[in-house]
Amino acid sequence: MRQIAVKLLRGLFVILLLNSPWGQASEIVHMHLAVSERHAQGLARPGEYRLSWQLLERALANDKGFEITPSSLAWSWAQTQLQQGKLDAVFFAAKTTERAKWAQFSPPLTLSRAGFFSLPGTKAQSLSELKASNELIGVLQGTAQNQFLLDKGFTNIYPLVESDALLQMLLGGRIKHAFIIETLANYYCTQMNQEQHQPCLQSGEVPQENTIHIMGNLGDPAFLHFSTALTEGLKHLVATNQVLPLYKENNLSSDSYETWLAQLNAYATDLKSHLIRELN
Numbered sequence: 001m002r003q004i005a006v007k008l009l010r011g012l013f014v015i016l017l018l019n020s021p022w023g024q025a026s027e028i029v030h031m032h033l034a035v036s037e038r039h040a041q042g043l044a045r046p047g048e049y050r051l052s053w054q055l056l057e058r059a060l061a062n063d064k065g066f067e068i069t070p071s072s073l074a075w076s077w078a079q080t081q082l083q084q085g086k087l088d089a090v091f092f093a094a095k096t097t098e099r100a101k102w103a104q105f106s107p108p109l110t111l112s113r114a115g116f117f118s119l120p121g122t123k124a125q126s127l128s129e130l131k132a133s134n135e136l137i138g139v140l141q142g143t144a145q146n147q148f149l150l151d152k153g154f155t156n157i158y159p160l161v162e163s164d165a166l167l168q169m170l171l172g173g174r175i176k177h178a179f180i181i182e183t184l185a186n187y188y189c190t191q192m193n194q195e196q197h198q199p200c201l202q203s204g205e206v207p208q209e210n211t212i213h214i215m216g217n218l219g220d221p222a223f224l225h226f227s228t229a230l231t232e233g234l235k236h237l238v239a240t241n242q243v244l245p246l247y248k249e250n251n252l253s254s255d256s257y258e259t260w261l262a263q264l265n266a267y268a269t270d271l272k273s274h275l276i277r278e279l280n
Contacts, residue, residue, distance in 0.1 A: 028067050029222050031088045033214070034078035035070045037163070041187065046250040048183050052092055052109035052212055054246055059233025066226060076142035076161050082217060089223060094144035094210035104223060106214035107231045107271075108263045111256055114145045114181045115206030117188075122176050124204050127152070130177060138166045138178040145179045148208050170201075177204070211263050231268050238264070 036042050042049035060066055070091070073081065081087045083102065094112060095105050116130060116137070130137060131154050139146045141159035149157050158175055160166045167188055169175045182203075189200040214230075216223030237243050238261065247257040 051250040089216045093215035108211040114208040116204035117201040138175040
């Protein structure tokens, strides 16, 4: 009976810790965070990327326990640097089964969809048709989209490190289709179109949807503390009705907000359970 009482008290302590200023570290945690190679452009236009950064900044606005230093890196390089311990975290990362083997994830910041995009006038094809064809499918190396195609059995993949190179491959006719997130496609269709007068992309099938997080190394206690603080900050933003207006500001639907909110609540529940197990 005494052991049960001790476990209950430990669990109550963790719950109180997560919802009070006591949960904040007395020392500042310095985080070297990899962001997109087009971070500035991503913040300049409405969409999932800007929303995620806004949520990160606002959720931690009153928490002086973290000092974040962003560095713009290509995705595949950022992931490698994280695994080698040269970075603390990577921003705007999709949670996948493969990554969960070596990484841990912050609470979700938004949802992201990926699909097949091509130049105007290209014949639309389904996922199964593209898989069976001999046409190369451009994709960014090391991304969740790359892994998705591999898991689906695609062998006609053309992985590239730089997203600009992927667009140039499309424009040059070396590939007819690219499997990328809608945020990147929208960037091509706005920023690139304005600056270089390139044609916009047409969307085909959009078969992938992932929650978007900040990603750290599995077992890193500092990142777990960061995720705990971020979770509480996001819950405060929700409670004070600050998140839905940001969704609207970024041209995202109320349905997307509701889906994200359900994911956040599920994450918060799992996080508390995890911390309680760690104490036992």
